[in-house]
Amino acid sequence: xxxxxxxxxxxxxxHYYETDKMGITHxxxxxxxxxxxxxxxxNQIGWxxxxxxxxxxxxxxxxxSSHYKHSTKFADKVQIEAYVKDCSGLKLFxxxxxxxxxxxxTVCNGETSHCFMTLEGRPIRLQKEYPxxxxxxxKNRIEHCTGQNKA
Amino acid sequence: xxxxxxxxxxxxxxHYYETDKMGITHxxxxxxxxxxxxxxxxNQIGWxxxxxxxxxxxxxxxxxSSHYKHSTKFADKVQIEAYVKDCSGLKLFxxxxxxxxxxxxTVCNGETSHCFMTLEGRPIRLQKEYPxxxxxxxKNRIEHCTGQNKA
Amino acid sequence: xxxxxxxxxxxxxxHYYETDKMGITHxxxxxxxxxxxxxxxxNQIGWxxxxxxxxxxxxxxxxxSSHYKHSTKFADKVQIEAYVKDCSGLKLFxxxxxxxxxxxxTVCNGETSHCFMTLEGRPIRLQKEYPxxxxxxxKNRIEHCTGQNKA
Amino acid sequence: xxxxxxxxxxxxxxHYYETDKMGITHxxxxxxxxxxxxxxxxNQIGWxxxxxxxxxxxxxxxxxSSHYKHSTKFADKVQIEAYVKDCSGLKLFxxxxxxxxxxxxTVCNGETSHCFMTLEGRPIRLQKEYPxxxxxxxKNRIEHCTGQNKA
Numbered sequence: 001x002x003x004x005x006x007x008x009x010x011x012x013x014x015h016y017y018e019t020d021k022m023g024i025t026h027x028x029x030x031x032x033x034x035x036x037x038x039x040x041x042x043n044q045i046g047w048x049x050x051x052x053x054x055x056x057x058x059x060x061x062x063x064x065s066s067h068y069k070h071s072t073k074f075a076d077k078v079q080i081e082a083y084v085k086d087c088s089g090l091k092l093f094x095x096x097x098x099x100x101x102x103x104x105x106t107v108c109n110g111e112t113s114h115c116f117m118t119l120e121g122r123p124i125r126l127q128k129e130y131p132x133x134x135x136x137x138x139k140n141r142i143e144h145c146t147g148q149n150k151a
Numbered sequence: 152x153x154x155x156x157x158x159x160x161x162x163x164x165x166h167y168y169e170t171d172k173m174g175i176t177h178x179x180x181x182x183x184x185x186x187x188x189x190x191x192x193x194n195q196i197g198w199x200x201x202x203x204x205x206x207x208x209x210x211x212x213x214x215x216s217s218h219y220k221h222s223t224k225f226a227d228k229v230q231i232e233a234y235v236k237d238c239s240g241l242k243l244f245x246x247x248x249x250x251x252x253x254x255x256x257t258v259c260n261g262e263t264s265h266c267f268m269t270l271e272g273r274p275i276r277l278q279k280e281y282p283x284x285x286x287x288x289x290k291n292r293i294e295h296c297t298g299q300n301k302a
Numbered sequence: 303x304x305x306x307x308x309x310x311x312x313x314x315x316x317h318y319y320e321t322d323k324m325g326i327t328h329x330x331x332x333x334x335x336x337x338x339x340x341x342x343x344x345n346q347i348g349w350x351x352x353x354x355x356x357x358x359x360x361x362x363x364x365x366x367s368s369h370y371k372h373s374t375k376f377a378d379k380v381q382i383e384a385y386v387k388d389c390s391g392l393k394l395f396x397x398x399x400x401x402x403x404x405x406x407x408t409v410c411n412g413e414t415s416h417c418f419m420t421l422e423g424r425p426i427r428l429q430k431e432y433p434x435x436x437x438x439x440x441k442n443r444i445e446h447c448t449g450q451n452k453a
Numbered sequence: 454x455x456x457x458x459x460x461x462x463x464x465x466x467x468h469y470y471e472t473d474k475m476g477i478t479h480x481x482x483x484x485x486x487x488x489x490x491x492x493x494x495x496n497q498i499g500w501x502x503x504x505x506x507x508x509x510x511x512x513x514x515x516x517x518s519s520h521y522k523h524s525t526k527f528a529d530k531v532q533i534e535a536y537v538k539d540c541s542g543l544k545l546f547x548x549x550x551x552x553x554x555x556x557x558x559t560v561c562n563g564e565t566s567h568c569f570m571t572l573e574g575r576p577i578r579l580q581k582e583y584p585x586x587x588x589x590x591x592k593n594r595i596e597h598c599t600g601q602n603k604a
Contacts, residue, residue, distance in 0.1 A: 017334050020170050032319050063521065064517075075352065179330060182333050183468065190468075199528075200469070225502070319473060328470050
């Protein structure tokens, strides 16, 4: 059974300025698209950057990784699915699967990891201090999902 | 006679990620290079962003313009000369001339305009409130220059 | 009377990576948004980059200018209207008006100019060689418009 | 004994437009700096992009990863050391160590992986087809290094 919400897919259309002299999307842009999809994902589960900021929660990026499967080109539409890979309460791992909407093929898989801190830099234990945020993330863990939101 | 200081030239080497699918530098990057050259120019005349910030002076961009003469390619070295076009005390106009160091040809001319404000948003009259900054800028006006710093 | 088509508005949502340390959108991004809106505009009038490319028409950027009226912030939605300011047949001038959709205020006005060339670099006289493209552009000149598409 | 050449360090100065609303360098830029350092590294070992291109060798990015240790700020100088982690002949793994030159602390560690292909897309076995390039890379493997070039 999947507790995960059914998400609206996030679509990024490749901009001309995102291409490089090989005629394809420069690989650095996928890192930015992960951020776009993460922002959208957190909005959709009700924990957007604005709400976190109001509560004084910062969530810096600790690491990123990206595996390129197929190139994309100017004007391609890329659907980016973000999902929680793991959330221990101290660290959050978000996974990303990017598909070319025209072909359905996976063009890139990615991952980012994050911690949670107060604006003064004190580590936050989500499960204890913000159980509702923890639950919202945990509910969207990939293990809880089948189908639409599963990579 | 030229009161202007002899400036160290600012050189930007075109990065691979700055090219686009036409195989040349994407035009938006020249706007960023103007900022790089402006930062360097202000450092060289002793009024870097850090000093301005300490004094509580913000200098937002009001406008930019850019005229493209010749394209540049990956790994080209572009020399960017920044100079003061006009400084009325309320508004600052900085001009930019960008040359391909290999050919000597001008690849782009640009201009930015700026105002001066306190961090709270009150307009600053440079000539009255920061006469030393005004002088440093005025000394580097193009009318005062011949040769090396003249576009 | 306005021959101009009623265009679907183009909306850009400000990405986190488009902000700078002043907490607002970095000014260089508006130049990129003009390109996004231009691509969308040309698609909407039936002359997208792909069609032009197939016909062997290149349309390089000769100049850009941008006037900043109000800053925008992360997650702001910016509506960008592109329209033809002038099209002499040799040169095309496109204007842009960008509005914050939440406040309705104009945040930036811009302009780009372009020429038309074959892929080998020969100048193209639109009116003679591609009269249909010329007409499609001319119909969307601002003089022909009232209301929705008029800046 | 270290066969590796003593490399000139590659330094990137953080640009204003690379900062974000948290007041620090946006994490996506480090991915671009890796490319800058890789280009410089290949130039220094005599196998720049231009030479590879002339020989018809493409070397696309298969993956990137980046671990953020400390943030950097506008105007910080970051020294980026690139070195070969592994070169099997089919795949090349390049490592990156980025240090704040003012403090000496490591701000980011990264890795990219690459394959080699002809411009038509046929995989190239470096060791067999371009033994000189293979050797140049192998000589700069981290195992061969102590001191200056060792991460």
